[in-house]
Amino acid sequence: MNRTIIINYHYIYDQAPVLPGFRGVTTDLFLKQIAALKKHFEIISLANYVSDRKRPGRFCVLTFDDSLLENYEIVFNILKQEKLLGTFFVPSQPYINQELLNVQRILMLIGKLGVEEFSKKFYSLAKKIGIKREAKTIIDINEAYRYDTLAVRDFKFDLNYQIKYPILGQVLKEVFVKEFGNEQAIVEKIYMTENQLKEMEQAGMGFGIHTHTHRILSRLSKTEQKVEITKAKNFLDKTLDQDSKFISYPFGMPGTINQDTLAVLSGAGIGFGLTVYRQTNNGSEEPLLIHRYDVNDVFETNGDLKENFIG
Numbered sequence: 001m002n003r004t005i006i007i008n009y010h011y012i013y014d015q016a017p018v019l020p021g022f023r024g025v026t027t028d029l030f031l032k033q034i035a036a037l038k039k040h041f042e043i044i045s046l047a048n049y050v051s052d053r054k055r056p057g058r059f060c061v062l063t064f065d066d067s068l069l070e071n072y073e074i075v076f077n078i079l080k081q082e083k084l085l086g087t088f089f090v091p092s093q094p095y096i097n098q099e100l101l102n103v104q105r106i107l108m109l110i111g112k113l114g115v116e117e118f119s120k121k122f123y124s125l126a127k128k129i130g131i132k133r134e135a136k137t138i139i140d141i142n143e144a145y146r147y148d149t150l151a152v153r154d155f156k157f158d159l160n161y162q163i164k165y166p167i168l169g170q171v172l173k174e175v176f177v178k179e180f181g182n183e184q185a186i187v188e189k190i191y192m193t194e195n196q197l198k199e200m201e202q203a204g205m206g207f208g209i210h211t212h213t214h215r216i217l218s219r220l221s222k223t224e225q226k227v228e229i230t231k232a233k234n235f236l237d238k239t240l241d242q243d244s245k246f247i248s249y250p251f252g253m254p255g256t257i258n259q260d261t262l263a264v265l266s267g268a269g270i271g272f273g274l275t276v277y278r279q280t281n282n283g284s285e286e287p288l289l290i291h292r293y294d295v296n297d298v299f300e301t302n303g304d305l306k307e308n309f310i311g
């Protein structure tokens with residue numbers, strides 16, 4: 001029987017985080033986690049998993065979302081040392097428009113101002129412009145923010161799921177520029193460069209798309225979803241000279257994609273989609289709905305595997 005866990009990482013940092021708002025894993029902890037995984041799983045690449053999803057055994061796949069610079073500076077080196085292959089999911093907006101994604105704007109603002117101060121500044125400006133929210137809630141708030149405190153959870157939920165995108169973007173940009181100055185200079189400090197992506201690809205690392213702007217696909221029209229997916233695919237295909245077959249859905253919880261998403265992906269030739277449906281795979285899951293865990297679901301705080309993953 002096949003039992004494959006796919007782990008989703010974002011931010012891995014050395015001693016002190018450069019980006020204090022980003023919840024992440026230290027280098028030391030990451031090394032401990034790898035050691036624990038090696039004891040209980042064979043660590044394989046995503047390409048390897050999808051090439052034979054029914055192969056008997058206990059496998060683990062490592063994935064890294066958002067194209068953060070530390071994925072090159074830290075993760076890539078560790079994977080090379082350990083002779084492992086990871087798969088990295090790249091949003092195209094930072095490369096094509098030299099703009100930050102909203103998720104990183106939010107985390108940097110939380111890091112600098114704290115939630116209370118940031119939310120005050122955010123809502124006072126948003127109210128001036130006229131705040132509008134989605135009519136219905138698409139996901140379970142507790143599922144989305146398992147690892148945040150209540151105050152942080154409510155604010156992040158409003159920002160990421162409820163406030164209409166045009167207003168959100170306008171307010172975030174304005175608050176961000178006041179606190180950090182010009183975004184373009186910060187883009188270079190936050191994300192991997194195109195040359196770094198190429199170098200990693202040549203060393204065997206895998207790459208997939210993470211849409212263009214990282215907005216929640218199910219909140220967009222089919223036409224907007226198509227733009228999100230094709231822009232990201234064209235960018236990655238051209239940069240890495242490949243035909244991209246993988247997507248990691250922004251946020252990725254149940255409710256963040258819909259039938260339009262699946263139709264657009266099939267049309268675009270993307271065959272495998274990674275969710276954050278927190279379950280183990282056995283090869284019988286839908287190829288566009290492959291299950292994946294957040295790193296916090298899998299490990300204890302000391303880097304040991306949680307008991308249900310030990311076999």
Ligand SMILES: [Zn+2]
Pocket residue numbers: 065066210214250251
């Ligand atoms: Zn992401």
